[in-house]
Amino acid sequence: MAASLFRLSRPRRVLLPLSALRLPLSTQPLPQPRDPSSPNSNRGLPAFLSFLAAAAAGGITGSVALCDAAPDHRVGGKDSTELVVRGERKRVPQQFIEELASFLGENLTVDYEERSFHGTPQNSFHKAVNVPDVVVFPKSQYEVRKIVMTCNKYKVPIVPYGGATSIEGHTLAPHGGVCIDMSSMKKIKSLHVEDMDVVVEPGVGWIELNEYLKPHGLFFPLDPGPGATIGGMCATRCSGSLAVRYGTMRDNVINLQAVLPDGDVVKTGSRARKSAAGYDLTRLIIGSEGTLGVITEVTLRLQKLPSHSVVAMCNFQTVKDAADVAIASMHSGIQVSRVELLDEVQIRAINMANGKSLPEVPTLMFEFIGTEAYALEQTLLVQKIAAEHHGSDFVFVEEPNAKEELWKIRKEALWAGFAMKPDHEAMITDVCVPLSRLAECISVSKQLLDASPLTCLVIAHAGDGNFHTIILFDPSQEEERREAERLNHFMVHTALSMEGTCTGEHGVGTGKMKAVPGEGAGDGVTEDDEKDKGRAGSQQHHESRKAHPTPRLHLTNQVPDSMAVGSVVQVCRGAATEYVHETFGSVTALPEDTNTYFMSYKLQLTVPGPARLNKRTRTLLSLGVICTNSSIHAWHRLLGLLHILTYLQNTREWFTSWFHKIAFLLYTLLVTVIYSLRS
Structure with missing residues (x-):
């Protein structure tokens, strides 16, 4: 909230005189000299000279190949972990900035404060050595198209920027370039109540959208973090607590429009609810995190507001018991809309933050929707399942104020976790495993978390196998940072070993790139396949391993x-x-x-x-x-x-x-x- 208030209170769109744009924009430290005693140092000088000479011969200018920050270099935010994302930067030409300014006018800025703000994630401990060279605020698809065409002409990197709620460093600009802030494109273009769909621009927030839809008896059923916008939600293929009933972003987008790297505009489909015509381009772009294009319009599938709902809560002796109940509930065919798991440390944080006296044990929270009779029937079925797995203190409420008060426990869980140690930073994991492996994965992870000296809290969307761990650590203590990274890596590799994924809903960004090659590794690969892969040639082999193979456009992902x-x-x-x-x-x-x-x-x-x-x-x-x-x-x-x-x-x-x-x-x-x- 503080970051959001800070962002809204700051001046924006500061257009400097074009004469001032000729100043160098590089803010990076100089590369550190290599230790002459290191291996192969006798061959280093010709290699380095060859690169410099060829670069000079080619007329290349700007600061090139600035990668690791100096040991004492601090970038962005408070005293953070400095998980620095390396990058190469080439100074953008003056002519490029003038060309952008010719059609953007005051909706362009090279003000360092604004560039630094856009290049420093507010919710992520990931940092980059560089910040964007230019920040632009397009107001239409036409302007986005011209921006992308200009960037393609001058070979300047692009970073689309939405609500900036990412915790995986999606908005970093490790190579500088242009940050396209989509906050000015927030029109709700058309609502089709009869068809239960709506056409919006990417800067529309999901909370604002639901406020607009409420009088029409409709709502958009995805609920990620507050502040998330539709464009970023599409780019990261996000979900939320309602995904167990309504699916993820890919299940709730009918079609979209995007500007491709060369400036072409593509619309991925019609408003029909299903189509068998050709490639499914909509699902291809959703989750591409900006590597395939810049999203400029989205048609969303809507749902009817439920006529009745019930919120329930139950306590358990162990996290495994709670996870087993979530699995059994799904196997029974009960149509829950939410199944959320909080461990005992998370409940303790809620008690500390809100002055509550909840039993500090693993807890499951449910929401059931439908008619009054149906919702009550489903609630009683889950109560019976919970009793078979050592569940206790099962309570449920139907009155609106009581439901809001009970569900507030889950909504405030994240902020309560942060409040446990305000001077610490949080590393948040986001693994997801097949539902049958959820109890095992959480149990194995909890053993390691409980043995760690760090404070670790578990929150899970238990209905679809997705769980998060909030790892609190002191950023000034190197051993605590390393311990946090060790725990994070352990959970990622544990999930991958169980045929899961390194990210269930937060996306890859810069934080999960190293884990992406492990996605699906080993499945369906035979000895003959390995031989064929070796014969196929190095270029084909490396192409198949690229996480985001785009021909011209380099965005946030590396x-x-x-x-x-x-x-x-x-x-x-x-x-x-x-x-x-x-x-x-x-x-x-x-x-x-x-x-x-x-x-x-x-x-x-x-x-x-x-x-x-x-x-x-x-x-x-x-x-x-x-x-x-x-x-x-x-x-x-x-x-x-x-x-x-x-x-x-x-x-x-x-x-x-x-x-x-x-x-x-x-x-x-x-x-x-x-x-x-x-x-």
């Missing part, structure tokens, strides 16, 4: 470093070998430790992945591979480099002036002489 750099090296190794083969008529094997060279200098691309490597990039990186490869004779290296130079000149991709050509030639001669003397 391919993990191990995948990005690995794929770059594989492509460059192949390209360099091809050049050598064309020049000398034989293939010279490149050393496996080429990967070490690239990893050592953090040579990463603005848009990682072989699908995004154009000829210029492949040539640049192949140059680095050849220059640092001691297995190729010095004179052969010179011939190979001259071959690349000829190739570039013929394709007219580089070296538009004789100055660049001569500088490049002198550089290759210098490298060759150095290597000849050392040989």
Whole structure:
């Protein structure tokens, strides 16, 4: 709430004079020099020089390959864990900003305070070395399209920005670029009461939408955190406590419109409730987290407001008993609308925060909707199931004020957890497992959590196997931060081992990228499949492992470093070998430790992945591979480099002036002489 008030009270849309936009926008620390005693340091200078020289020859400007922050560098928020997201930044051209300003006017800002605010998540401990270079506030799909086309023209990264409620670092801008704040696009364009659907812009919040729909007897049945907007909810494929009855975001979107990376606008379908015509583009874009395009319009499926509801609560001796009741209730066919589990630590937090005296034991909360008779019947069936699993103190209420008071226990659980230790930060997990494995997963996790010195609270959407753990830790204590990360990793890997997922509803963002390759790992893969994968070639192999393979648009999500750099090296190794083969008529094997060279200098691309490597990039990186490869004779290296130079000149991709050509030639001669003397 405080963050929301702070955001609303701050001035926005500060347009500086265009003359002021020529100031450098980079705010990153300088890269730290490498330890000369580290392995392969004798090969480092030529590799680094090759990159710098080729960059200069290509006319590349700006601060490039700034990755890890300095040890004493602090970014964003209070004294946080500094889980820094690395990135490469290239200064945006002055002409680019002027072109945006020509059609956005005052709806563009380069004010540092505004850029820093948009680049610093309010609900996430993830941080980035960089902040956006520009923040824009489009008011229409037309403006979004022009923004994206301009970014594509100048190859500037884009970060769509919704309600900023993400806890996984979705709104970070590790590569700078443009932050597209969608808060000005919040129109409810049309409501079709008879069809029970509504067409909205992405900046509409779900709470505001339900207030609009209430007089019509309708509501939108997803309830994530307060402040979430429809665009971000689509991008992350969110859900909430009602998902057990109404499904997730993908089940409640009929169609949407999005601006693709090249500026084209696509509408994914009609308003028909079902369609068998072609690919399901709607479900493809939902959950893509901005990597496939910027969502500009959404048609949502609505539900009738229930005529009657019952809220119930029951206590249990163990978390396993509570989870077993949730599973048994679902197996019995009871149509619950909510099944929420709170462990004893969470109940203790609620007692402390609200002055209550609830029994501090694992607790299940239910909501049943329908007619009065039906809701009561379902409630009594669950009461019987709970009694069979050592449940006690089963209570239920039907009066509106009593229901609101009872359900407030669940609604305030998160904030009560934060209030236990106000000077601490919270790491929140979000795993989901098949329903039959929920009790086992929670029990195994609870054993570790209870043995930890940190305060850990469990909240679960027990009806669909999704549970969260709030891990409170002191950010100034390194050992506590490491312990929190250890617990988080344990639960993620436990869920994956049970055929679950690392994120049930919060999305991948930057926080879960390392866990994504484990999703579905091993299922249906035979020994023959592994052999075929090896024969398929490195580019195809790495393409299949990319979490978000987009050809041109780089948004908030990163391919993990191990995948990005690995794929770059594989492509460059192949390209360099091809050049050598064309020049000398034989293939010279490149050393496996080429990967070490690239990893050592953090040579990463603005848009990682072989699908995004154009000829210029492949040539640049192949140059680095050849220059640092001691297995190729010095004179052969010179011939190979001259071959690349000829190739570039013929394709007219580089070296538009004789100055660049001569500088490049002198550089290759210098490298060759150095290597000849050392040989």
